[in-house]
Amino acid sequence: MLAQLLFVQILRAHLAAARRLPAGWLRAVSVLVNHGDGTFAERAVTATGATPIALTAAEFNGDGYPDVAVVESRAGTVSVLPGVGDGTFGPRQSQSIGVSPKAPVAADFDQDGRSDLAVARAPRYLAPGVIAMLHGDGKDWSSKPMDTTLGTHGAPYGLVAADLDGDGTPDLAVAGGSALQAAATLLNDGEGHFSVSTVYENAAGGVAVAVGDVDGDGVPDLVIADHGVATVNVILGRCR
Numbered sequence: 024m025l026a027q028l029l030f031v032q033i034l035r036a037h038l039a040a041a042r043r044l045p046a047g048w049l050r051a052v053s054v055l056v057n058h059g060d061g062t063f064a065e066r067a068v069t070a071t072g073a074t075p076i077a078l079t080a081a082e083f084n085g086d087g088y089p090d091v092a093v094v095e096s097r098a099g100t101v102s103v104l105p106g107v108g109d110g111t112f113g114p115r116q117s118q119s120i121g122v123s124p125k126a127p128v129a130a131d132f133d134q135d136g137r138s139d140l141a142v143a144r145a146p147r148y149l150a151p152g153v154i155a156m157l158h159g160d161g162k163d164w165s166s167k168p169m170d171t172t173l174g175t176h177g178a179p180y181g182l183v184a185a186d187l188d189g190d191g192t193p194d195l196a197v198a199g200g201s202a203l204q205a206a207a208t209l210l211n212d213g214e215g216h217f218s219v220s221t222v223y224e225n226a227a228g229g230v231a232v233a234v235g236d237v238d239g240d241g242v243p244d245l246v247i248a249d250h251g252v253a254t255v256n257v258i259l260g261r262c263r
Contacts, residue, residue, distance in 0.1 A: 052078065052093055056110040069112050072098035081129035081138040085161040092140055094124040101127065101142055101157070120155050120168055122146050126182040130193040133215030137161045142168075143197055145178030152179035154195060158215055171217045173197065173207055185234040185243055187220075187260070194220075198229030198247050206232060206247050206258065223258055236260075 050071050055063035072095035083090045088106040095102060101120045104112035124144040132139040137159040144153050155168040173179060181198035188194060188210055195209040195217060206229050209217040228251025237244045242260035249256055 050075065052091060052104065054110045064110075067111055069104055069115070071095055071102050071104075071115065072100050072117060074098065075102075077126050079127045079129045079140075081140075083129075083138050083140075083159055083161075085137070092127050092129060094120070094127050094142055096123055096125065099124065101140065118157065118168075120144065120157070121153065121170070123178065124155070125178060125180050128182045128184045128195070130184040132156065132184075132193055132211055133158055134192060134213060139215060141182065141184065141195060143179035143182040152197070152199065154179075154182070154197065154209060154217060156215060156217070169216070171209060171219070173209075173219060173222075180230040181232040181247070183232050183234050187234070187243055196232050196234060196245055198232040206245065206256075208245075228252060229256070 050073060051068050052071055052075060053066040053068050055066050057063055071093050074095055074097035075093045076096045078091050078093045080089050080091050083103055084105055088108045090106045091104045093102045093104065099119060099122050100117045101124060102115045102117045104115050107113055120142050121144050124142045126143045128141050129138050131137060132141065139159045140157045142155045144155055146153055152173040154171045154173065157168055158166050179197045179199055183196050184193040186193055187196065187208055192211045192213045194211045196206065198206045206223040208220045210220045211217055228249040229247040230250045231248040233246045234243045235246065236242065237246065237257055238259055244260045245258040247256045
């Protein structure tokens with residue numbers, strides 16, 4: 024199967040000649056299909072909801088093809104674009120997720136063999152951030168999002184899933200986005216329910232987070248990009 028390059032594409036065509044932004048300029052995802060030699064086909068554009076800002080790929084509907092979940096900040100929705108196996112998508116399925124979604128991550132959080140979706144979002148300015156969880160049933164997103172409130176204030180921007188406590192289920196790490204925010208870890212109870220485990224105040228200003236064993240001790244560590252002071256923070260995991 025040819026690899027595919029997926030990214031949110033801001034469509035700025037005709038801006039140089041037009042006074043107004045073209046309709047739909049903030050409502051699209053583009054796919055560039057890899058030829059297998061490092062070159063790509065022309066982009067195929069698929070419409071989304073208003074202001075798509077982040078996406079993740081996973082197999083959501085059980086047909087064996089990778090799908091794409093797009094968070095749409097202005098619309099307050101997440102849309103799933105079902106892949107059909109050739110780099111194009113079927114009709115999108117949208118689900119309300121709450122005010123100002125920022126970052127999605129897909130994993131089987133409840134261990135039922137189906138991909139679920141966690142979305143970091145910011146309800147309002149200086150209010151605690153929220154992780155909204157959608158449990159996949161292999162068909163659609165008819166379930167109501169389950170919210171977990173973070174112990175930090177403001178907009179969470181970065182989100183990653185990894186087994187942080189060694190119990191075999193994916194947990195979450197989140198990074199905030201201003202000097203008033205911090206990084207936090209949320210532990211999974213094995214059924215897709217989360218509780219805030221630790222808040223790291225020294226990671227204020229984080230906009231992206233990654234997990235890896237950076238010190239080689241077999242325990243996952245956090246790496247956080249801090250836009251406020253232009254640094255990368257490393258938070259070492261404790262031995263289990």
